[in-house]
Amino acid sequence: MARAVTPRRKVINTSLAWLIGLLIFFPILWTILTSFKTEAQAIASPPLFLNFDWTLENYGVVMERSNYARFLWNSILIAGGSTILGLIIAVPAAWSMAFVPSKRTKDILLWMLSTKMLPAVGVLYPIYLLFIKMGLLDSRAGLVIVMMLINLPIIVWMLYTYFREIPVEILEAARMDGASLKEEVLYILTPMAIPGIASTMLLNFILAWNEAFWTLNLTAVNAAPLTAFIASYSSPEGLFFAKLSAASTMAIAPILIMGWFSQKQLVRGLTFGAVK
Amino acid sequence: MGQIQLKQVTKSFGDVQVIPPLDLTIEDGEFTVFVGPSGCGKSTLLRLIAGLEDISSGHIEIDGKDATNLVPAKRGLAMVFQSYALYPHMSVRKNIAFPLRMAKMDQAEIDRRVDGAAKVLNLADYIDRRPGQLSGGQRQRVAIGRAIVREPAAFLFDEPLSNLDAALRVGMRLEISELHERLKTTMIYVTHDQVEAMTMADKIVVLRAGFIEQVGSPLELYHNPRNEFVAGFIGSPKMNLIKGAEADKHGAATIGIRPEHTDVSMSEGMWQGTVGVAEHLGSDTFIHVHETGLADMVTVRITGDIQAKHGDKIFLTPQLDKLHKFDAQGLRIG
Amino acid sequence: MATKASRSAARLMMAPAVVLLLGWMLVPLIMTLWFSFRRYLPLRGGDLGWAGFDNYVRFVTSSSFWPAVQTTLVIVVGVLVITVCLGVLLAILLDQPMWGQGVVRILVIAPFFVMPTVSALVWKNMFMDPVNGLFAHLWRFFGAEPVSWLSDVATPSIIMIVSWQWLPFATLILLTAIQSLDSEQLEAAEMDGAPVLQRFIYIILPHLSRAITIVVLIQTIFLLAIFAEIFVTTGGAFGTRTLSYLIFQRVLESQNVGLGSAGGVYAIILANIVAIFLMRIVGKNLDN
Numbered sequence: 001m002a003r004a005v006t007p008r009r010k011v012i013n014t015s016l017a018w019l020i021g022l023l024i025f026f027p028i029l030w031t032i033l034t035s036f037k038t039e040a041q042a043i044a045s046p047p048l049f050l051n052f053d054w055t056l057e058n059y060g061v062v063m064e065r066s067n068y069a070r071f072l073w074n075s076i077l078i079a080g081g082s083t084i085l086g087l088i089i090a091v092p093a094a095w096s097m098a099f100v101p102s103k104r105t106k107d108i109l110l111w112m113l114s115t116k117m118l119p120a121v122g123v124l125y126p127i128y129l130l131f132i133k134m135g136l137l138d139s140r141a142g143l144v145i146v147m148m149l150i151n152l153p154i155i156v157w158m159l160y161t162y163f164r165e166i167p168v169e170i171l172e173a174a175r176m177d178g179a180s181l182k183e184e185v186l187y188i189l190t191p192m193a194i195p196g197i198a199s200t201m202l203l204n205f206i207l208a209w210n211e212a213f214w215t216l217n218l219t220a221v222n223a224a225p226l227t228a229f230i231a232s233y234s235s236p237e238g239l240f241f242a243k244l245s246a247a248s249t250m251a252i253a254p255i256l257i258m259g260w261f262s263q264k265q266l267v268r269g270l271t272f273g274a275v276k
Numbered sequence: 277m278g279q280i281q282l283k284q285v286t287k288s289f290g291d292v293q294v295i296p297p298l299d300l301t302i303e304d305g306e307f308t309v310f311v312g313p314s315g316c317g318k319s320t321l322l323r324l325i326a327g328l329e330d331i332s333s334g335h336i337e338i339d340g341k342d343a344t345n346l347v348p349a350k351r352g353l354a355m356v357f358q359s360y361a362l363y364p365h366m367s368v369r370k371n372i373a374f375p376l377r378m379a380k381m382d383q384a385e386i387d388r389r390v391d392g393a394a395k396v397l398n399l400a401d402y403i404d405r406r407p408g409q410l411s412g413g414q415r416q417r418v419a420i421g422r423a424i425v426r427e428p429a430a431f432l433f434d435e436p437l438s439n440l441d442a443a444l445r446v447g448m449r450l451e452i453s454e455l456h457e458r459l460k461t462t463m464i465y466v467t468h469d470q471v472e473a474m475t476m477a478d479k480i481v482v483l484r485a486g487f488i489e490q491v492g493s494p495l496e497l498y499h500n501p502r503n504e505f506v507a508g509f510i511g512s513p514k515m516n517l518i519k520g521a522e523a524d525k526h527g528a529a530t531i532g533i534r535p536e537h538t539d540v541s542m543s544e545g546m547w548q549g550t551v552g553v554a555e556h557l558g559s560d561t562f563i564h565v566h567e568t569g570l571a572d573m574v575t576v577r578i579t580g581d582i583q584a585k586h587g588d589k590i591f592l593t594p595q596l597d598k599l600h601k602f603d604a605q606g607l608r609i610g
Numbered sequence: 611m612a613t614k615a616s617r618s619a620a621r622l623m624m625a626p627a628v629v630l631l632l633g634w635m636l637v638p639l640i641m642t643l644w645f646s647f648r649r650y651l652p653l654r655g656g657d658l659g660w661a662g663f664d665n666y667v668r669f670v671t672s673s674s675f676w677p678a679v680q681t682t683l684v685i686v687v688g689v690l691v692i693t694v695c696l697g698v699l700l701a702i703l704l705d706q707p708m709w710g711q712g713v714v715r716i717l718v719i720a721p722f723f724v725m726p727t728v729s730a731l732v733w734k735n736m737f738m739d740p741v742n743g744l745f746a747h748l749w750r751f752f753g754a755e756p757v758s759w760l761s762d763v764a765t766p767s768i769i770m771i772v773s774w775q776w777l778p779f780a781t782l783i784l785l786t787a788i789q790s791l792d793s794e795q796l797e798a799a800e801m802d803g804a805p806v807l808q809r810f811i812y813i814i815l816p817h818l819s820r821a822i823t824i825v826v827l828i829q830t831i832f833l834l835a836i837f838a839e840i841f842v843t844t845g846g847a848f849g850t851r852t853l854s855y856l857i858f859q860r861v862l863e864s865q866n867v868g869l870g871s872a873g874g875v876y877a878i879i880l881a882n883i884v885a886i887f888l889m890r891i892v893g894k895n896l897d898n
Contacts, residue, residue: 009706010706010707010708010709013703013706013707013708014708014709014710016703017703017704017706017708017711017714018710018714020700020703020718021713021714021715021717021718022717024717024718024720024721024774024777024778025717025718025720025721027721027729027732027733027736027737027774028720028721028724030736030744031732031736034736043742045742045747045750046747046751047744047747089626089627089630090627092623092624092626092627093623093624093626093627093628095620095623096619096620096621096623096624097620097624099616099620100616100617100619100620102617102620106893108624108628110889110892110893112627112628112631113889113892114882114885114889115631115634115635117831117881117882117884117885117888118635118639118878118881119834119835119854119874119877119878119880119881120835120837121835121837121854121857121858121861121874121877122639122642122857122874122875122877122878122881123638123639123641123642123874124857124858124861124862124870124874125641125642125645125861125862125867125870125871125874126637126638126639126641126642126645127638128861128862129641130637130638130641149630149631149634152627152630152631153631156627167359167361169357169358169359169361170361170362170363170364172326172328172348172355172357172361173355173357173361173362173363173422174363174374175328175347175348175349176326176328176348176349176353176354176355176375177349177354177374177375177378177422177426178349178375178378178379178426179349179374179378180349181616181619183378187374188363191365192363192364192365206723209725210723210724210725210726212725212726212727212837212838213835213837213838216727216837216838216841217858217862226725227725227726227727227838228727230725230727230728230731231727231731231838231841231842233731241735241736241742244731244732244735244736245732245736248728248731248732251725251728252723252724252725252728255723255724255725256720256723256724258723259719259720259722259723260716260719260720260723263715263716263719263782266722266782327613328613329613330613330614347613347615
């Protein structure tokens, strides 16, 4: 709403919004600050806000001690692999639904969405059993597949809503101009949809990175990503606030930054295009 | 070459037949216009010729060769879309070059042709811009440029001017006509605007609900409309169609008289009425006459100016040799 | 509308996604259904034969069932009420002209991107720890006795943690919806003499109703399934065992697969009821 307001109102709005914003952000800020304290300073009473001796020691300890790198690498592989695999499967599907819709397109889309609503706990044991049978338990490949499957509906949906904004006439023009189906998708559709594809990738990377049901239940050591790494800090290490904070900061920092870039697309992706 | 023949072509979407069996021949080099109200199937017909839609039955031949099952790319036709359908992520140069690139032409030839097209269409100054930075008219020219570089057998235009403002539309109309004079290539042009049809066409195909109502030159359609629908559709302002007792006098179910074929007097004449609105265009005056007892409203067109105000009594006399007569089925008599 | 060639190409290109999701849905679903009718105890003899509806009956009649249902409802409804109410207010505030709007937005959204295990752990230890937690310091500062959050008031504490995680989602979607409100509508109402509160009730709230419905439905689906927040904080103790957590315990902790599967079927039915409403809205949106 581009309406003029009095300066006084603007000052009130600004201070109130900043106050609430900082309050909501505070737990994250506090975690980041604590990660730079020594263990003693972290539990000092009264708590220290900025007046402490900044140290990187905790990061060093966490890295050394708990094989942080392997958890991180697992997270990257699982989130990245499932996103790319999902995209390879979803782009053709979304192209079909957006540009060659049939009477059943809507039903198929809604059905895909409904698979996302299946409560994970309801199918936990069958998946667990299948994973054991196929030797996928605690393997990265297994998790890549599961993450891809649980996010596939969202990837298809997001791409579908982006593709639908591309006028079909442009693709028909390419067809008239002699482009084959492959050339049409490669030279016309994909370059035009790059912003949409990028935000789809980003959102799915975030969702896969943070997923904490399957990653906790289907991994043990080899394939465990950061979600499991943090969960292992529950206790007694949890009482070492500074190290816990350092580990947490390392687990959330990359995603926080990516998330801030993709906040606009988030709405569309998470509401399946129902709110734009 | 660019002769296109449709033989018993039909098109159905599900159970709905939008094009009943239809035969049509478009001669090489002809400027043919498909005209009709929206939903008459003219765009569908064009897309069938382009190959963007399958025909449900029948055959399409291009230059005597069966093209019914060819993909669009293989038909050697170029199309200009209503929304221009330019590739937004490519410069004007790349847009125009795209069909040549798809044809795997060598770069020197591509450059030569693109520069040629840009010169003809006055696009040289914009050649490195993106479509988003161009005005509507310029975009239209790029779309035409993309079509002409391929040297197609025929051009297909799908309401290309409907997104332009009125002044630009007249200018582009002339440009397309001039292009046709120069290239002498077959052109098929779809529009709902009968003025575009009249001014540009060698041959007009009037369509209604998928049926061809009449095929002919603009003046044939104007002078000898085959039925009431064509009579009402071609010409502006529209022909006055009169039913009832007055039509009976002429031995017809309906008579039609064009606004420009009616003489007007403030004192005497065959029909009497009251002036509703008089539209003064300077060169012409359109008078909408009510209370004639013939139809809700009779429109007349007078060259020059006439002093007629709302509510004035007015007398109309049709030029009887220009009268059109139609039978109960709406078909022309005599 | 297209040609036969492109239609068959489309079918081919859709096939992998459809087949994979169909497999992903049907195979475990059928297995769960099968198990739910078996006496199946992997560590105590394996599959011990047909059980009829015993598992279904046992799951519902067990002493943990109704408390779990209650906990689930309390958590879902509690989080929904908090996030929607605060979300509407926050969205309206963020829509006002101010300095640094972009930065505030980023601050408000941040919790959504925090891994559930991280947020649970950070809240549990650094804020709610009865000795060293920040709340304990705060309570002591005001001379009060620190609270043992996750044992004495475990369910409200979990509601608070989960609300913190989901408030950004609600705010973001409601903000997007508010921004699509035509400001001329509000100006027209102002010209008609409607005061602020009336404008909120008669213009803004109805405009938001669809977005609120979507927030409620989507959150419900996710909230019914919250796992990490309970797993990390209380492990289901202190009355925080939700229906999904109960099923999880039956299946993996006590390894009673038959019983857990019956519970899983209940959970699937429950989620489907919510999903049907969500599908209706999303489906309508597809038509235009």
